[in-house]
Amino acid sequence: MAQQRNVIITCAVTGSGMTPSMSPYLPVTAEQMITQSVDAAKAGAAILHFHARDPKDGRPTANVEVWKSFVPAIREQCDAVINMSCSLGNTAEDRAAAAMVLRPEIATVIVGSMNYGMFKKAQAQGITEFQHEWERELFGPSSYERVTNNTFKKIDRLIDIFIENDMLMEFECYDVGHLYILEWHLKNKMGRIKRPIIVQFLTGILGGIPSDIDHLLHMKRTSERLFGMDAEIFTHGTGPDNMKAAAQGALMGTNVRIGQEDNVTERPGRLFKSNEEQVLKIRRILEEFDLGIATPAEARQRLGLPDPATRAAAAAE
Numbered sequence: 001m002a003q004q005r006n007v008i009i010t011c012a013v014t015g016s017g018m019t020p021s022m023s024p025y026l027p028v029t030a031e032q033m034i035t036q037s038v039d040a041a042k043a044g045a046a047i048l049h050f051h052a053r054d055p056k057d058g059r060p061t062a063n064v065e066v067w068k069s070f071v072p073a074i075r076e077q078c079d080a081v082i083n084m085s086c087s088l089g090n091t092a093e094d095r096a097a098a099a100m101v102l103r104p105e106i107a108t109v110i111v112g113s114m115n116y117g118m119f120k121k122a123q124a125q126g127i128t129e130f131q132h133e134w135e136r137e138l139f140g141p142s143s144y145e146r147v148t149n150n151t152f153k154k155i156d157r158l159i160d161i162f163i164e165n166d167m168l169m170e171f172e173c174y175d176v177g178h179l180y181i182l183e184w185h186l187k188n189k190m191g192r193i194k195r196p197i198i199v200q201f202l203t204g205i206l207g208g209i210p211s212d213i214d215h216l217l218h219m220k221r222t223s224e225r226l227f228g229m230d231a232e233i234f235t236h237g238t239g240p241d242n243m244k245a246a247a248q249g250a251l252m253g254t255n256v257r258i259g260q261e262d263n264v265t266e267r268p269g270r271l272f273k274s275n276e277e278q279v280l281k282i283r284r285i286l287e288e289f290d291l292g293i294a295t296p297a298e299a300r301q302r303l304g305l306p307d308p309a310t311r312a313a314a315a316a317e
Contacts (some may be wrong), residue, residue: 006292008255009282009298010083010200011045011232011275013037014053015261016060017121019138021130022262025269027246028058030069034077039072039276040259041078044283046299047106048074049083051261052098062088066098067098078294079308081105083170092157099305100165105305106198108170109158111185113150113185117206118143123241125265127271146175152181163192168303170198170234174208176222183226196233196303199223200257203245211237211245212277220252232302239264243278255294258282 002207013036014027027036037048052066053059067084075082083106089095101115122128122139130136162169171182179199185203186193204211216235223233235249236242236257243263248254258278266272266281283293300307 004253004291005059005302006085006294006298007046007250007286008232008234008294008302009045009279010047010049010236010238010255010257010259011037011040011051012257012259012261013040013275015051015085015090015257016123017118017262018260018264018292019130020058020132021135022122022125022127024259026260026272027065027275028266029055030066030073031050033070034073036260036275037074037080038077039274041080043161043239043276043279044293045080045275045279046294048078049085049108049257049259049261051085051088056201057134057207059132060088062094062098064098064101067102067219071102071104077232078238081296081299081303081305083108084134086158087172092154092161094265095158096161099167100161100311103167105300106168106170106303107162108172108200109155109162110172110174110181111155111182112174113148114174114205115207116146116148120206121239131164132167152185155181155185157190159189159193163189166194168305170200170205171220172202174202174205176209176219179219179222179226186227194229194304197227198234198303199231200236200250201254202232202236202238204241211241214239216245216248217252219248220254227243240265240268243282243285246282250282250286250291251289256282256286273278 013099016282027033045254054061084099085108086280210216233254237245
């Protein structure tokens with residue numbers, strides 16, 4: 001039996017689903033983003049995945065100036081791989097705008113649409129009172145009409161933008177059908193997409209596949225059938241099952257994603273106080289099962305990314 005490779009831990013530092021009313025420890029400002037990201041990297045996260053938030057009230061934003069307030073500093077202070085979400089915006093160009101300026105090592109592409117039960121995230125956290133009006137709108141009656149809009153045309157254009165800019169992509173899949181959509185796009189691009197393929201399972205969202213072990217195993221087996229050894233698979237579960245889904249994914253042989261983007265609750269009645277705390281917990285769990293933790297250097301080697309010094313030299317030319 002082949003020895004399992006070390007597990008690459010992605011820490012999703014902040015996102016658009018958890019909100020300030022759910023936890024005072026959710027990073028919002030540039031200072032909070034920098035501190036929590038660097039600490040998470042020191043704790044063992046090889047990849048840091050980011051969204052951006054308006055520092056005034058924590059609402060998700062695509063403002064490039066907000067992105068610029070924390071990404072360069074994090075890049076300077078740690079050697080983790082930088083992964084930027086490109087999910088906010090009406091057009092592919094809107095979604096890619098910040099990544100074109102800041103040039104992360106990995107940019108995300110969501111490869112399917114679905115009914116998105118955002119309201120369930122507030123229910124899962126037991127939150128009914130909100131600090132900000134935008135939170136009330138996000139989880140209120142209008143959330144019952146929320147559909148993620150990721151058409152074939154929009155996905156195709158976003159992939160083309162990243163191919164043209166020689167950027168590695170992470171493909172986010174919320175359900176099994178999204179894996180087949182990804183396969184179609186890969187075939188359509190005729191080998192132009194960088195390898196290995198990074199496949200991120202985003203499970204546990206109402207509208208997508210649940211985080212139960214049988215569903216995770218089905219996603220993994222389907223990915224292996226479609227993409228073979230040409231894929232680096234990551235598992236994460238949204239909500240309170242996040243840590244359990246990550247542990248199950250690692251035991252199945254995938255990489256993992258945890259972090260304040262996906263879940264802020266350590267157990268009922270207790271909040272995670274930082275992203276570092278989440279990284280330390282999943283690391284402790286994996287090491288109990290004698291599963292090794294990949295360094296940023298190993299993650300770059302497996303993903304075909306240059307080391308930071310080589311990247312900096314190329315950018316200076």
